[in-house]
Amino acid sequence: MKKILITGGAGFIGSHVVRRFVNKYPEYQIYNLDALTYAGNLENIKDIQKHSNYNFVKGDIVDEVFINELFSIHNFDGVLHLAAESHVDRSIEDPLAFVKTNVIGTMNLLNAAKNQWKNNFEGKRFYHISTDEVYGSLGAEGLFTETTPYAPNSPYSASKASSDHFVRAYGETYGLPYVLTNCSNNYGSYHFPEKLIPLFINNIINNKPLPVYGDGNYTRDWLFVEDHAIAIDLVFHEGKNQETYNIGGFNEWKNINLVTLLCEIMDKKLGRDTGTSQKLITYVKDRPGHDLRYAIDASKINKELGWKPSVTFEEGLEKTISWYLNNEEWLKNVTSGSYKDYYKKQYS
Numbered sequence: 001m002k003k004i005l006i007t008g009g010a011g012f013i014g015s016h017v018v019r020r021f022v023n024k025y026p027e028y029q030i031y032n033l034d035a036l037t038y039a040g041n042l043e044n045i046k047d048i049q050k051h052s053n054y055n056f057v058k059g060d061i062v063d064e065v066f067i068n069e070l071f072s073i074h075n076f077d078g079v080l081h082l083a084a085e086s087h088v089d090r091s092i093e094d095p096l097a098f099v100k101t102n103v104i105g106t107m108n109l110l111n112a113a114k115n116q117w118k119n120n121f122e123g124k125r126f127y128h129i130s131t132d133e134v135y136g137s138l139g140a141e142g143l144f145t146e147t148t149p150y151a152p153n154s155p156y157s158a159s160k161a162s163s164d165h166f167v168r169a170y171g172e173t174y175g176l177p178y179v180l181t182n183c184s185n186n187y188g189s190y191h192f193p194e195k196l197i198p199l200f201i202n203n204i205i206n207n208k209p210l211p212v213y214g215d216g217n218y219t220r221d222w223l224f225v226e227d228h229a230i231a232i233d234l235v236f237h238e239g240k241n242q243e244t245y246n247i248g249g250f251n252e253w254k255n256i257n258l259v260t261l262l263c264e265i266m267d268k269k270l271g272r273d274t275g276t277s278q279k280l281i282t283y284v285k286d287r288p289g290h291d292l293r294y295a296i297d298a299s300k301i302n303k304e305l306g307w308k309p310s311v312t313f314e315e316g317l318e319k320t321i322s323w324y325l326n327n328e329e330w331l332k333n334v335t336s337g338s339y340k341d342y343y344k345k346q347y348s
């Protein structure tokens with residue numbers, strides 16, 4: 001029996017990873033460690049909370065004493081580290097919060113794993129889930145590869161770059177067995193409606209303005225979150241130690257084109273006249289330091305581990321929109337803040 005720690009499992013991507021691991025690996029005990037910040041929502045994983053191989057631990061990765069204790073109690077065999085402050089706009093408002101969780105929090109986990117494993121690294125693995133934003137911004141041409149130099153532009157990406165460097169340094173200095181992945185923008189169910197796609201779906205439902213930053217000609221490479229979870233599973237089990245893999249959707253969209261497509265699908269689904277949602281598009285002041293373009297070359301993970309996205313963007317977006325329309329209760333609980341009561345009801 002293996003004990004696996006997954007951090008940030010009440011968040012967007014983490015909830016998909018926890019669900020996959022709990023369902024697919026009954027032989028593992030999964031420990032979901034999450035501080036339940038504004039982005040953590042236990043409703044995201046309520047379908048698996050009663051499974052016998054699932055354990056929830058509420059706690060903050062910034063708390064060094066608590067993290068050391070947790071490792072000494074459980075002596076985890078593997079760590080999948082997803083807990084983070086993840087929103088670029090928030091990082092512009094409060095960069096220090098990002099340093100605390102993303103840098104110090106990652107350091108605490110690295111130290112705890114290193115000390116607990118005491119140089120006996122057989123069968124152990126530390127997996128840091130990171131972002132393509134560490135590479136900075138592309139111009140019109142080219143793709144990020146695993147050897148693209150780091151050039152983070154936002155406080156969020158600077159904090160993730162810093163934690164990536166520490167993970168790599170612990171591998172070099174102490175021999176800690178690690179894997180690292182840098183993934184492009186995810187979309188799908190349980191996505192907190194502060195990020196582009198869920199925010200705009202929610203605003204369309206409620207006839208609210210769609211705030212497009214700047215001229216809308218910024219490009220992102222979108223990946224369906226369940227495909228990211230599949231890739232994470234594969235890298236955790238079959239990736240090579242001390243390696244980085246880029247993960248991406250081979251799926252670039254300018255924001256304004258994506259938003260236009262979203263408006264068209266939403267009009268159809270909601271039975272509204274064509275063009276209704278598009279009228280909600282409002283160009284607003286640009287994000288400071290806004291990266292022009294992200295695009296991933298995911299050929300390494302494809303060649304070495306055989307991964308590629310399983311759904312097209314059209315399929316993934318259709319599934320995502322249908323999920324939000326069928327789960328308005330979830331959306332309402334999140335936007336009203338009442339999702340915070342779920343922990344109290346279930347665990348106290």
Ligand code: NAD
Binds near residue numbers: 033036131
């Ligand atoms: P999210 O914001 O939805 O979830 C983050 C989770 O971490 C939440 O459940 C939150 O409660 C928890 N958390 C935050 N601070 C914590 C702390 N101090 N201690 C314990 N738990 C804490 O984030 P996400 O979008 O699911 O991203 C997960 C990971 O994947 C992050 O590391 C992010 O950098 C990375 N990533 C995200 C994307 C994306 O498109 N969302 C793309 C590539 C990589």
Ligand code: TYD
Binds near residue numbers: 194218220287
């Ligand atoms: P976001 O979902 O915040 O992800 P990231 O900043 O990590 O790429 O934003 C995706 C793109 O959409 C990015 O170019 C910023 C833009 N955007 C808007 O135009 N309006 C919005 O309200 C938001 C949240 C994002």
